[in-house]
Amino acid sequence: MIRFASSPTASLLSRAVASGKLSTATSTNTNVIARRGLQTVSLQLDYYMSAQFAGIASALTNNMYEKAGIDLQFLPICPVGLEMERVRQASADEKVTIGSVEQNIFIPTLYNDPSLKLKAVAAMFRRTPLCLASLGDGAGAGAGPEEIVVGAHEDTVSLIQRILSSGNGGADPNRTYSVIASPRATKNTDLMSGKLGAIQAYLTTEVPALEQRLRHGSATPPSTSIVAPPLEGMNGARLGYSQLMFTPEEDLLSDNKREVVQTFLDVTFRGWDMAIRDNEAAADAVEEAKSILALDDESNDHWDGSSSYAVQNVGMCCAFVKETFQGDRYGVLNAERFNEATEWLLGDKAPPTDNFGLDATAWQPSPKLLAGGELGRKTLEEARKSAELFASVHGRKPSLAVITVGELSRYCHGDRRLDIYSNGLLSWFSKGSAGTANNFDVKEITLPKTTTTDELLSQIYSLKQYDGIQLMWPLPSQVDASKCYNAIEVNRDVDGAHYLGQMELDPKNATPMPPVTPAAAIALIEEYGVSLNNKFVLVVGRSRIVGAPLAYMVNKSGGIVTVAHSEVSTDNLKALVGNADVIFACAGSPGLLKTSWVKPGAEIISIGTTFDEQKDLLVSDFDNGDLDDIANRYSPVPGGVGPLSNGFLFKNVAAAAWKRAQTTGNVDDTWNRTSGTIERTFHFRNYDSALSFSNDVNSMSRELDHHANMTFRHECVDGVDVTLEFFTYEANEVTDKDYTAAKMVNEIARKNTK
Numbered sequence: 001m002i003r004f005a006s007s008p009t010a011s012l013l014s015r016a017v018a019s020g021k022l023s024t025a026t027s028t029n030t031n032v033i034a035r036r037g038l039q040t041v042s043l044q045l046d047y048y049m050s051a052q053f054a055g056i057a058s059a060l061t062n063n064m065y066e067k068a069g070i071d072l073q074f075l076p077i078c079p080v081g082l083e084m085e086r087v088r089q090a091s092a093d094e095k096v097t098i099g100s101v102e103q104n105i106f107i108p109t110l111y112n113d114p115s116l117k118l119k120a121v122a123a124m125f126r127r128t129p130l131c132l133a134s135l136g137d138g139a140g141a142g143a144g145p146e147e148i149v150v151g152a153h154e155d156t157v158s159l160i161q162r163i164l165s166s167g168n169g170g171a172d173p174n175r176t177y178s179v180i181a182s183p184r185a186t187k188n189t190d191l192m193s194g195k196l197g198a199i200q201a202y203l204t205t206e207v208p209a210l211e212q213r214l215r216h217g218s219a220t221p222p223s224t225s226i227v228a229p230p231l232e233g234m235n236g237a238r239l240g241y242s243q244l245m246f247t248p249e250e251d252l253l254s255d256n257k258r259e260v261v262q263t264f265l266d267v268t269f270r271g272w273d274m275a276i277r278d279n280e281a282a283a284d285a286v287e288e289a290k291s292i293l294a295l296d297d298e299s300n301d302h303w304d305g306s307s308s309y310a311v312q313n314v315g316m317c318c319a320f321v322k323e324t325f326q327g328d329r330y331g332v333l334n335a336e337r338f339n340e341a342t343e344w345l346l347g348d349k350a351p352p353t354d355n356f357g358l359d360a361t362a363w364q365p366s367p368k369l370l371a372g373g374e375l376g377r378k379t380l381e382e383a384r385k386s387a388e389l390f391a392s393v394h395g396r397k398p399s400l401a402v403i404t405v406g407e408l409s410r411y412c413h414g415d416r417r418l419d420i421y422s423n424g425l426l427s428w429f430s431k432g433s434a435g436t437a438n439n440f441d442v443k444e445i446t447l448p449k450t451t452t453t454d455e456l457l458s459q460i461y462s463l464k465q466y467d468g469i470q471l472m473w474p475l476p477s478q479v480d481a482s483k484c485y486n487a488i489e490v491n492r493d494v495d496g497a498h499y500l501g502q503m504e505l506d507p508k509n510a511t512p513m514p515p516v517t518p519a520a521a522i523a524l525i526e527e528y529g530v531s532l533n534n535k536f537v538l539v540v541g542r543s544r545i546v547g548a549p550l551a552y553m554v555n556k557s558g559g560i561v562t563v564a565h566s567e568v569s570t571d572n573l574k575a576l577v578g579n580a581d582v583i584f585a586c587a588g589s590p591g592l593l594k595t596s597w598v599k600p601g602a603e604i605i606s607i608g609t610t611f612d613e614q615k616d617l618l619v620s621d622f623d624n625g626d627l628d629d630i631a632n633r634y635s636p637v638p639g640g641v642g643p644l645s646n647g648f649l650f651k652n653v654a655a656a657a658w659k660r661a662q663t664t665g666n667v668d669d670t671w672n673r674t675s676g677t678i679e680r681t682f683h684f685r686n687y688d689s690a691l692s693f694s695n696d697v698n699s700m701s702r703e704l705d706h707h708a709n710m711t712f713r714h715e716c717v718d719g720v721d722v723t724l725e726f727f728t729y730e731a732n733e734v735t736d737k738d739y740t741a742a743k744m745v746n747e748i749a750r751k752n753t754k
Helices: 012-018 024-036 051-061 083-090 103-112 157-165 184-193 206-216 249-253 255-277 279-292 307-322 335-346 373-394 414-421 428-437 453-461 481-486 499-505 516-527 547-556 570-579 642-664 687-704 736-752
Strands: 039-044 070-074 096-101 118-125 130-135 147-152 176-181 198-202 242-248 399-405 441-447 468-471 536-540 560-564 582-585 603-606 609-612 617-620 678-684 709-714 720-726
Touching: 039 083, 039 255, 051 118, 051 255, 051 279, 051 307, 070 255, 083 096, 083 103, 083 118, 083 242, 096 103, 096 255, 103 118, 103 242, 103 335, 118 249, 118 255, 118 307, 130 184, 130 206, 147 157, 147 184, 157 176, 184 198, 184 206, 198 206, 206 307, 242 249, 242 255, 249 255, 255 279, 255 307, 255 414, 279 307, 373 516, 373 642, 399 428, 399 453, 399 642, 414 428, 428 441, 428 642, 441 453, 453 481, 468 642, 499 547, 516 547, 516 603, 516 642, 536 547, 536 570, 547 560, 560 570, 642 736, 678 687, 678 736, 687 709, 687 720, 687 736, 720 736
Parallel strands: 039 070, 039 096, 147 176, 147 198, 399 441, 399 468, 536 560, 536 582, 582 603
Antiparallel strands: 096 242, 118 242, 130 198, 609 617, 678 720, 709 720
């Protein structure tokens, strides 16, 4: 058991001052606060002070709790599984008590002991980092290749067994799994020695520690790899949130205590914001917090003592925290997601109440915010499920090719934006890793800024095997943009470049994929019930990929739309803004629009954003005025439309893959594609078999009224090659009719080669 101090209830402030960790100036300020009367918060962590609490450590070492009027006390680390009981025992009238635990522990424990009367209010991780880690093929010593011994924490043995026994979605169906309780302190050693075939591990701790040991150790072969599929989603598992923060029900019924809980959460997640912006400083804060708390490290084998590991550990934890962002804050619980996990965790037992174990209102963004974080994550999850189903049906993943020509100025801060606002699973700036994480194959192609039109066209034509193509805008001036975008077929145009033209030509029958950002903006307002019908709507921005198609969508939704742009005079722009009921700001020009111009009660959707390097912030087209004071509702920056973009992109890619598979069958895998034709060469052992095949093709072509160009090449003793070429002369491109003919030829060839 950990030693915090001689008295487990000793004040953090008094210990910090006594240990010399607070400066004289700070301790003087602390005494002033103490005289005013601090609110006591007792905190029960479910593990030792480590990177998973980097936000708490950052707030603690920067004295943010006491500055907010909180005297933070740490309860001793308790045996596994007793955290909830300890929070209940520590509850008292004169203080607030808060604990942390996994939702997969919280819900079953609360169900089995309703007298605990606890409520979840926030979470540091939106999803659990739990995984099933193994080395190589995962066969441990003493276990045959058909049986794997899995080491798990004593409080999750039954959970892991349930997941591994319920199907094969992530577990090997050819093996059986025996889950046993194993010591936490030696899990990595037991895995590497072969004592265990797999272990319950955390992607944020054991897995990087294993990577370090494999990299620097000599006990395992150099080719040994770590296999670590997440437990979330495996065989349908819904484990919910991790580092769930909970408190006694009565602490939420008192207005004063509820406010203290909210203040504690506010400080904690501001601490996480600091950790996200500076991983190295947060890693130092974790070490300093250990010292302040007189904390002994747990003796185990799944930590690495290097500073690089500590920083990596913090960064990985921050990636999980960033997924909880909604509106204007981290840590937000989504009731739908929470309840889905609760239902799965309880199995055949029905939750006794709606929102069982959840206070869905204690820590939520302002109702004035059109927050897109959760909707964006949900959209991406839907795209992932579609991709997984597609792969199971067609034996391949949906695929996307992204072409960038030169360096795009608006993406020059992409790495920093990724660092502080998103992670590799979600971000527009990491489509490759986001694709991999969500079951898509993504190829990112960067061409030099000197690329010519013909070179770019050649690149586009070479991507016939991809379901979707995204050509990033803008293109260099020497490139014929119209010609290059038109070279992307409508059914592969996942960025919606053809949308406006197709819809204007044939609005009733055209089905082009919508451009990603405008579609995301419309989805956001629909999610919150913002009506455009008969409203004066101003779209500020006229780009071909956002402003123009968005204006078309607004018009189709019944809005009375006006399009403005950055070259409109200030007086005219002011008048237009002042008259608008709904404003879509997508100019990408910081401060172009003044908050003071906005009509009271207007709805504001910010799309155009710019990264301010000096402020290290993402800013909108509006100035620094407070939209909260004048708008009815508005989308925050960050956290509004942006989080939806990747989800809608991959949703389009999945749709393109399904449509292509329906249209082309196996043609794209067997025929060569050029700019306007598809062709394939078939080989036959002699002229008789070649002629028989050709006659069958000719009969099919007459029925279809669509003939191929056919070429014979005699290879002497090596037989005969027959090359077929299909194209549609009237369309000057490959059409569905060509694909239909090619599929029928493939079937004829299959029968002729039996």
